[in-house]
Amino acid sequence: MRTDTGQVFKLEDYRPSDYLIPETSLTFRLSPEAAHVTAVLTVERRDGIAASVPLVLDGDGLTLRSIAIxxxxxxxxxxxxxxxxxxxxxxxxxxxxxxxxxTVLAPAQNExxxxxxxxxDVYCTQCEAEGFRRITYFLDRPDxxxxxxxxxxxxxxxxxxxLSNGNPVDGGELAAGWHYGVWHDPFPKPxxxxxxVAGDLGKISDSFVTLSGRKVELGIYVEPGKERLAGYAMDALKRSMKWDEEAFGREYDLDVFNIVAVSDFNMGAMENKGLNIFNDKYVLADQETATDADFANIEAIIAHEYFHNWTGNRITCRDWFQLCLKEGLTVFRDHEFSADQRSRAVKRIAEVxxxxxxxxxxxxxxxxxxVRPRRYREINNFYTATVYEKGSEVVRMIHTILGAETFRAGMDLYFERHDGQAATIxxxxxxxxDVSGRDLSQFSLWYHQAGTPNLTVSSAYNPxxxxxxxxxEQSVPPTPSESRKRLMHIPLAFGLVGAGGEAIAHSGVEGANVEDGVIHIRKRRHVVRFSEIAERPAMSLNRGFSAPVTLSVEQQPDDQFFLAGHDSDAFSRWQAFNTLLTDALIAAFRQVLDRRQPEFSARLTELAGKIAGDEALEPAYRAL
Structure with a gap:
């Protein structure tokens, strides 16, 4: 295992490899204590590189048996x-x-x-981020x-x-009870x-017919005896494949798609091309005992790994600094899938x-x-909530700024322009x-600058x-590596809510760019004036949690009660009620500390009862 964690890798030090490996042929002769691996690499020197430049391949604890050029x-x-x-x-x-x-490996000793x-008793691999170099010497980098x-x-x-990646192309018997299988993946991958995967596993099978009429054979492999628990995962896989065709125009490209679910897999789930590998807790569910949350989690993770086929596999990362390119985007995609399968409002609240x-x-x-770090010592330490979850929120903000139609046009261009490439943010x-004609340079700070922005908001009405x-007013608190912060482009979705719960119309706005219910915050301070407002509105801010920011809002409890009962935005309505409930619990806790009997607001209790009994709301939303 690598021990050179003192080395600091920097984004600015990236340079393309002097050599490429367009074709790789691997032969494994498996044995627990001495697995022989023969790699035949077609190596190609990059244009402009002198023949005298050495070829340096990565390894990690390897034993070399032979080499030939x-x-x-x-x-x-x-x-x-x-x-x-x-x-x-x-x-x-x-x-x-x-x-x-x-090379020769000892799989049973690989702790x-x-x-x-x-x-x-199952042979398995895990190669992200730098595990392939533990199998053979290679240019083990994503580009x-x-x-x-x-x-x-x-x-x-x-x-x-x-099992391996791609399509099965050959197989048969060998001497002394041995057999072989050959797999070919026609799509270049890192x-x-x-x-x-090699072992003795059970299987459930199904098939999926793609948008263009191709039949794809589907298999989920599990430990023997667990086959009956994999049915929901198979259904989730088929729904994921259909949804990706409809929502993003992405069709599956191989003849087979396999999932292996074993209890000892250490990475949770992994999107290997055509052969996803899972810890089985993310695949198996007993219809008699599994909870709704268990099924939702299986559905989301199955979808996430499948969606990587295009956002991660067909288009991959130039270097590991671009990890958010595949993970943040794919988290956004699996969030949208889950929202379409279940309650969009409840899903959004869970995400927040x-x-x-x-x-x-x-x-x-x-x-x-x-979201895109500039340096690291150990890349495995950067599989973080910032890269994944905040990375997803950045993609969502692009969707908010551009709108659904332009966002889809941008994604179509991304797939068209960068298919088969290792791309960057x-x-x-x-x-x-390119598709919108907008300058997103200020917005791109969301990828480059750490910290959670805060928006301080006050309001006034002149009847x-x-x-x-x-x-x-926006501010970004200093973080350990950045004491001075630059101003962000923050899309703040909002609503002005009238006394009857209706949206209040206005004839004009000054002080900021306002489009489709979104205030675009770009300066340190904006004074936004809405004209021809017939009554004092209640402010509904950051609707749908349009930006991952904190809000400091001068707002009266009466407004919070009103929004909790009437806001047409499901997230903001939940947020208003949650704020009231949190304040009430804190007040009650303080009363207990003062040795007083806690008193709960009758008004809040009545509001909770109305929400719980409102059959116009989804049951899952009322249960929050």
């Missing part, structure tokens, strides 16, 4: 090997050559559970995309099932998406609760970092600028002038 064993002076690196000091003069590497390991062909050999009694409970404290603590932002004024 274009079929010939190099002299000891031509290469240098350590357990963590293989350097071809004098590569061939030809721009393209073949490198054959044989790191990265690379190839064996647990509960090296290669077409993989994989041959797996094993004793049939030990491993009757042999090494972190390589996967192999998670963000406030996990990401906001991260932004406010010593480990605060941007700048590439992602650029497609939305004589029929004018309602909002004064909004």
């Amino acid at each position: 274009d079929g010939h064993e190099p002299s000891p002076a031509d290469f240098l090997t350590t357990p963590d690196q293989l350097t071809i000091i004098s590569p061939p003069a030809a721009r393209r050559f073949q490198l054959r590497i044989e 790191a559970l990265m690379g190839l390991y064996r647990s509960s 090296i995309l290669s077409v993989y062909t994989v041959r797996i050999e094993a004793q049939r009694r030990e491993a009757p099932l042999l 090494s972190y998406l390589f996967a192999l 609760r998670t963000l406030r409970a996990h990401q906001f404290p991260e932004d406010q603590g010593p480990l605060a970092h941007p 700048e590439d992602f932002i650029k497609v939305f600028e 004589a002038a029929r004018e309602f004024t909002l004064e909004i």
Whole structure:
């Protein structure tokens, strides 16, 4: 295992690899204590790189058995090997050559559970972020995309099932009770998406017909005896495939899609191309004992890993600093899927609760970092709530700013322009600028600047002038790595609510750009004036939690009660009631500390009863 965690990796130090590996052929001869891996790599020197430039491949604790270049064993002076690196000091003069590497692994002894390991008699891999280098020497970085062909050999009694990425293309019997299977993935992918599973597993099968009429064979593999618990996961997978076609125009591209769910998988879930691997707690559900939350969680995680097929696999990350490009975007996609499958309001409230409970404290603590960090010592430490959950909120804000139609046009352009590439956040932002004609440079600070912005809001109503004024001031608290912050572009969705619960119309607005119910906060201070307002409205701010900010609002309890009972925005209505309830609980707690009998507001109790009994509201929403 790597111990060089003292090295600091910096975004500004990125440079393309001098070499590419367009084709990778792997042969595994599996054994618990001595698995032999033969890698045949087609290596290509990048244009403009001199033949004298060494080829340096990554490794991690590897044992090299043999090496050959274009079929010939190099002299000891031509290469240098350590357990963590293989350097071809004098590569061939030809721009393209073949490198054959044989390593030997001990899967049963691999307690790191990265690379190839064996647990509960099942061979399994985990290669994100840097696990592939524990299998063979390679350019183990996400911008090296290669077409993989994989041959797996094993004793049939030990491993009757042999799975890898892509489509099965060959298989058969070998001598002495061994057998083999060959898989080919025609889509170039980075090494972190390589996967192999071999063992004795049960299976449920189904199929899905894509938008263009292609039939895809679906399989979910589980530990024997658990097959009956995988039915809901299969249904969720098929709904995910259909939804991605309808919502994003993304059709599945291989002939098979497999999921493996085992109890010992250490990463929760992993989106390997065509072979997703899960810990089985995210796949299995007993209809008799599982809760609604269990089913919702399985549905969301199945969808998330499937959606990575396009946002993560077909378009991957140039480097690990771009992790939010695949994760934040895919979290947004799985959130939208779940919202369409269930209650959109309840789902949104759950998302915000998670963000406030996990990401906001991260932004406010010593480990605060941007959605796209600028440096790291260990990439595995950056699979954080900021990268995932705040990253999703940034994508949602793009959707809010541009609107659904333009956002979809931007996503279509993203898929068209960057399919088969390793992309960056700048590439992602650029497609939305191109389809909308907007300058999103200030908005992109959400990717580059740590911290949770705060908006301080006050209001005034002038009945004589029929004018309602909002004064909004933004600030971003300092974080450990940034004492001075730049002003953000914050899309603040709002509503002006009249006495009957209706939206109050206005004839004009000054002081900020206001579009489709969204105030675009770009300066430190905005004074926003709404004209021809016939009555003093109640302010409904950050509707739908349009921006991941905190609000400091001068608002009377009467307004909170009114919004909790009448706001047409489900999130803001819940927020108003939640604020009232929180204040009441704090007041009651203080009364207890003062050795007084706590008193609860009859008005609040009555409001809670009205909400609970309002059959116009979804049952799940009333239960919150």
